[in-house]
Amino acid sequence: MKTIYALPLAAAISTLGATAALADWPTDRPIEMIVAFAPGGGTDIMLRTLAPYIEADLATQIPVLNRPGASGEIAYTALAQAKPDGYTISSLNTPGFLTMRIDRELRFDPAAICPIARIVEDPGMFVVQEGSPYNTLEELVSFAKENPGAVSIGTTGVGTDEHLAMLQLEESAGVDMTAVPFGGANEAKTALLGGHVTVIGLNVGEYAGSEPGQIKGLAQFTEERSILAPDLPTAKEQGFDVLMSSERGIAAPCAVPEEVRARLAEAVDKAVANPEFQEKAKQQGLALSYQSGADWAAAMPERLARYEEIIKMVKEGQ
Amino acid sequence: MAGPAASGKGDRPDLLTAAIFVGFGVIGLWQTRVLDGGTLAQMGPGYLPRVVCGLLILLGLVIGIAAMRRDAAPIEPIKLRPLLVITLSIVGFAFAVTHLGFVIASMFLILAGSLADPGSNWRTTLLLAAGLTAFGAIVFVYGLGVQVPLWPQ
Amino acid sequence: MDFINLLMLGFGEAITPANLSFCLLGALLGTLIGVLPGIGPTATIAVLLPITFFLPPLAGIIMLAGIYYGAQYGGSTTAILVNLPGEASAVVTTLDGYQMARQGRAGAALAVAALGSFFAGTVATFAIAIAGPMLSQFALSFGPAEYVALMLFGLLAATILASGPVLKAIGMILIGLLLGMVGTDQATGAERLTFGAVELFDGIDFIVIAIGLFGFSEIITNLERSGSAGVTVAPLTRLWPTREDFRQSWAAVLRGTGLGTMLGLLPGGGATLASFSAYSLEKKVSKNPQKFGTGVVEGVAAPEAANNAAAQSSFIPLLTLGIPSNNMMAMMLSAFMIHGITPGPSVLTNQPEIFWGLVASMWIGNLLLVVINLPMIGLWVRLLTVPYRLLYPAILLFCCIGVYSMNNRIFDVVLAAGFGLLGYVFRKANCEPGPLLLGFVLGPLLEANLRRTLLITQGDPGIFVERPISLVMLIATVALLALMIFPAFRKKREEAFQEEEA
Numbered sequence: 001m002k003t004i005y006a007l008p009l010a011a012a013i014s015t016l017g018a019t020a021a022l023a024d025w026p027t028d029r030p031i032e033m034i035v036a037f038a039p040g041g042g043t044d045i046m047l048r049t050l051a052p053y054i055e056a057d058l059a060t061q062i063p064v065l066n067r068p069g070a071s072g073e074i075a076y077t078a079l080a081q082a083k084p085d086g087y088t089i090s091s092l093n094t095p096g097f098l099t100m101r102i103d104r105e106l107r108f109d110p111a112a113i114c115p116i117a118r119i120v121e122d123p124g125m126f127v128v129q130e131g132s133p134y135n136t137l138e139e140l141v142s143f144a145k146e147n148p149g150a151v152s153i154g155t156t157g158v159g160t161d162e163h164l165a166m167l168q169l170e171e172s173a174g175v176d177m178t179a180v181p182f183g184g185a186n187e188a189k190t191a192l193l194g195g196h197v198t199v200i201g202l203n204v205g206e207y208a209g210s211e212p213g214q215i216k217g218l219a220q221f222t223e224e225r226s227i228l229a230p231d232l233p234t235a236k237e238q239g240f241d242v243l244m245s246s247e248r249g250i251a252a253p254c255a256v257p258e259e260v261r262a263r264l265a266e267a268v269d270k271a272v273a274n275p276e277f278q279e280k281a282k283q284q285g286l287a288l289s290y291q292s293g294a295d296w297a298a299a300m301p302e303r304l305a306r307y308e309e310i311i312k313m314v315k316e317g318q
Numbered sequence: 319m320a321g322p323a324a325s326g327k328g329d330r331p332d333l334l335t336a337a338i339f340v341g342f343g344v345i346g347l348w349q350t351r352v353l354d355g356g357t358l359a360q361m362g363p364g365y366l367p368r369v370v371c372g373l374l375i376l377l378g379l380v381i382g383i384a385a386m387r388r389d390a391a392p393i394e395p396i397k398l399r400p401l402l403v404i405t406l407s408i409v410g411f412a413f414a415v416t417h418l419g420f421v422i423a424s425m426f427l428i429l430a431g432s433l434a435d436p437g438s439n440w441r442t443t444l445l446l447a448a449g450l451t452a453f454g455a456i457v458f459v460y461g462l463g464v465q466v467p468l469w470p471q
Numbered sequence: 472m473d474f475i476n477l478l479m480l481g482f483g484e485a486i487t488p489a490n491l492s493f494c495l496l497g498a499l500l501g502t503l504i505g506v507l508p509g510i511g512p513t514a515t516i517a518v519l520l521p522i523t524f525f526l527p528p529l530a531g532i533i534m535l536a537g538i539y540y541g542a543q544y545g546g547s548t549t550a551i552l553v554n555l556p557g558e559a560s561a562v563v564t565t566l567d568g569y570q571m572a573r574q575g576r577a578g579a580a581l582a583v584a585a586l587g588s589f590f591a592g593t594v595a596t597f598a599i600a601i602a603g604p605m606l607s608q609f610a611l612s613f614g615p616a617e618y619v620a621l622m623l624f625g626l627l628a629a630t631i632l633a634s635g636p637v638l639k640a641i642g643m644i645l646i647g648l649l650l651g652m653v654g655t656d657q658a659t660g661a662e663r664l665t666f667g668a669v670e671l672f673d674g675i676d677f678i679v680i681a682i683g684l685f686g687f688s689e690i691i692t693n694l695e696r697s698g699s700a701g702v703t704v705a706p707l708t709r710l711w712p713t714r715e716d717f718r719q720s721w722a723a724v725l726r727g728t729g730l731g732t733m734l735g736l737l738p739g740g741g742a743t744l745a746s747f748s749a750y751s752l753e754k755k756v757s758k759n760p761q762k763f764g765t766g767v768v769e770g771v772a773a774p775e776a777a778n779n780a781a782a783q784s785s786f787i788p789l790l791t792l793g794i795p796s797n798n799m800m801a802m803m804l805s806a807f808m809i810h811g812i813t814p815g816p817s818v819l820t821n822q823p824e825i826f827w828g829l830v831a832s833m834w835i836g837n838l839l840l841v842v843i844n845l846p847m848i849g850l851w852v853r854l855l856t857v858p859y860r861l862l863y864p865a866i867l868l869f870c871c872i873g874v875y876s877m878n879n880r881i882f883d884v885v886l887a888a889g890f891g892l893l894g895y896v897f898r899k900a901n902c903e904p905g906p907l908l909l910g911f912v913l914g915p916l917l918e919a920n921l922r923r924t925l926l927i928t929q930g931d932p933g934i935f936v937e938r939p940i941s942l943v944m945l946i947a948t949v950a951l952l953a954l955m956i957f958p959a960f961r962k963k964r965e966e967a968f969q970e971e972e973a
Contacts, residue, residue, distance in 0.1 A: 195611075211813055
């Protein structure tokens with residue numbers, strides 16, 4: 001009984017506190033931006049590049065604080081525990097944010113974290129060595145049909161984008177392949193160039209920024225071709241039902257007042273639309289794709305259901 | 319821990335080594351008991367940890383048995399003062415720096431840490447603490463951008 | 472020759488006043504963060520990365536590269552002076568370097584380290600210039616099977632590091648392997664050995680273990696001996712190395728350079744493996760292996776040369792293939808990408824001034840470091856004359872900030888204090904922590920590659936003897952094991968006899 005009464009009370013108090021602080025928001029003190037990854041990663045560099053433009057629009061300071069670990073859980077927990085006054089925001093990455101709740105007891109409530117804006121959508125894809133005999137997904141699949149397990153696919157671990165994409169392909173084409181986990185996209189790429197694995201999964205952003213003449217793409221896993229790789233056919237075009245992309249954006253606790261979140265989203269929208277930022281984003285191979293927090297949040301349940309289905313499939317397969 | 323008695327049989331440092339090795343092995347086995355071992359082709363997360371723990375226990379036993387047969391050798395005497403003071407002041411620093419800011423944490427660490435050394439005098443220690451705190455604030459917080467507040471928030 | 476022209480082009484770029492000053496700035500900053508324990512070059516470069524937006528591409532990259540190799544230099548300074556390895560590759564330097572410092576030969580140790588590093592840096596820089604693309608092919612030929620063989624060899628070689636019994640060293644390596652397994656299993660996502668702590672999901676950081684086992688427990692044992700008054704360093708005998716020191720170390724520097732250049736090409740623990748193996752190699756070829764660990768100059772020269780050579784040659788895969796071989800190189804890759812440059816063969820042909828400018832600036836940077844560091848040796852050595860009661864609180868503070876700043880959390884500092892206690896127990900048990908650290912660094916690589924190999928071959932271990940590089944290394948491992956087991960007994964008996972006679 002106690003908790004039932006306590007909950008609305010706590011919410012009321014925090015809203016009260018937030019409204020009081022709101023009068024001065026956001027100019028009276030800096031807005032802390034938690035980044036869920038170590039300095040120098042894609043998400044970190046993206047947000048550090050973006051922060052000055054948001055700062056300019058809100059006329060405040062946005063220091064970046066890195067809280068890496070447990071694929072984002074540490075940062076999300078810190079965000080969920082922060083005062084919901086609009087002075088703490090964090091990075092948000094899918095599919096990690098969605099998949100971590102499937103098999104794990106989390107230290108925060110995912111429902112208490114609301115997306116503010118999506119900034120980047122980077123589709124997954126499969127690549128092979130430039131000299132590889134396979135040019136399309138179809139050719140790879142027909143080889144895999146005759147030689148179960150012989151096609152090795154470099155991923156960055158179980159349950160990661162690339163692995164989930166491979167599972168979808170296996171399911172869709174009825175083949176059996178071997179996932180080989182690597183510590184990161186770079187390690188996997190080294191193994192691919194050395195001919196130690198057949199295929200690796202990459203993001204289109206990484207593919208577009210890579211040296212020409214080393215690797216070639218087989219398929220991208222989106223509904224529509226990404227602006228970064230307009231010539232690369234999607235898996236759907238080739239007849240395989242594989243959809244996988246990683247999204248990066250910004251989130252705040254849901255208890256932050258609606259107006260504050262809306263103002264933040266507006267600032268991010270403006271910053272992303274700034275031609276100067278777009279130029280820098282292009283150099284970094286960022287697939288900019290702004291989406292408002294509400295739209296992003298609305299798209300999440302369907303994706304989550306799909307990931308749950310895939311992961312259940314793996315469990316049964318074992 | 320083995321006592322200071324140095325008579326009869328038993329190489330005490332080696333017995334301690336054996337205890338450490340066996341201890342790590344047993345804790346490791348206990349912690350990995352729920353993990354899937356897998357097969358050689360599909361090694362699970364528990365495969366290698368168990369191999370390593372097994373080897374550690376085996377090695378610990380070999381060292382322990384050999385040590386019992388050797389002539390007694392003592393462990394260097396243990397003084398608790400530096401051990402406890404240093405460890406506790408580090409732990410205190412960790413909590414203070416998050417909640418009370420760098421300045422208080424750094425002063426605490428140096429003042430408390432100096433208690434480990436019976437020969438220190440308060441004047442020099444205070445000066446040292448103030449100097450190092452200022453140096454740390456300038457070099458680490460301003461200069462290198464370490465993300466820590468200077469004062470309590 | 473074409474490459475001379477290109478190198479001249481590079482030097483032309485690198486010695487413009489702007490580039491030269493950014494090189495100097497980077498080298499100085501790198502030395503500073505290298506000297507401060509725990510503050511690593513990766514974090515510093517991450518903070519500085521956005522600043523490089525405003526610099527011309529080459530200047531920005533030159534500065535970041537300067538920080539990187541500057542940190543290598545600085546790291547060995549603290550290893551020698553206060554027994555605190557700032558990073559994995561400096562662990563070995565503590566073994567003999569710190570002993571030399573205690574005997575009043577800190578100046579000689581620092582000078583040999585600086586000159587050895589400079590020589591190695593020069594050779595490795597020319598290796599990049601002459602044979603970069605060829606060497607990168609060597610790196611690519613290392614698949615999972617080759618790594619497994621290399622790691623086994625490296626771990627076995629680590630037992631040579633310790634001066635105590637081999638069995639204890641093997642046990643410490645095993646504990647290191649176990650500590651390296653803490654965290655989320657990379658392959659399956661399962662949690663291992665975390666005791667349910669979310670902070671351990673990503674494993675234990677190297678800095679936490681190194682500062683705990685070396686930094687904290689060293690302070691505790693020093694104070695235990697008889698308070699701060701008891702910690703004395705022998706009076707400085709001589710600031711510079713003697714002729715004898717040079718005579719003893721030149722061959723070690725050569726061997727270390729060769730080993731470092733090759734191992735630096737490999738992703739992962741390249742520089743660390745290089746310094747450990749260089750030390751082991753010296754101990755094996757030495758006529759007086761029992762003197763290692765008591766302050767012999769070769770024990771400083773070889774690993775320092777090796778880790779600096781490796782630090783340079785780790786640029787090769789990045790510059791020629793666009794593949795970063797470690798975190799630092801991944802940061803460098805970001806720095807290139809920010810400026811719209813994609814490292815790889817096409818940079819060599821399309822923007823030769825970038826590639827050759829960087830190569831030339833590396834050599835200049837190394838030269839600057841020697842110029843900066845040699846006069847500073849006198850200053851550093853004077854640091855040792857500061858009474859320990861004033862020195863240890865400072866070390867304590869720097870260690871604590873360093874550990875805290877990695878992830879900004881209490882947990883890491885408390886964990887480091889725990890490793891301090893563990894290190895204290897190890898000392899009481901006469902166990903040396905060096906091999907533990909190597910096991911910790913190489914363990915995850917060994918496990919990941921072993922599992923990868925067996926996944927790719929679907930459980931057939933035959934691949935290890937079918938692939939030539941792997942086979943050669945496995946044979947070397949077995950040979951080393953045989954060498955260790957048989958003469959070890961004999962040598963030990965000889966030593967025992969010598970002691971009786973003495």
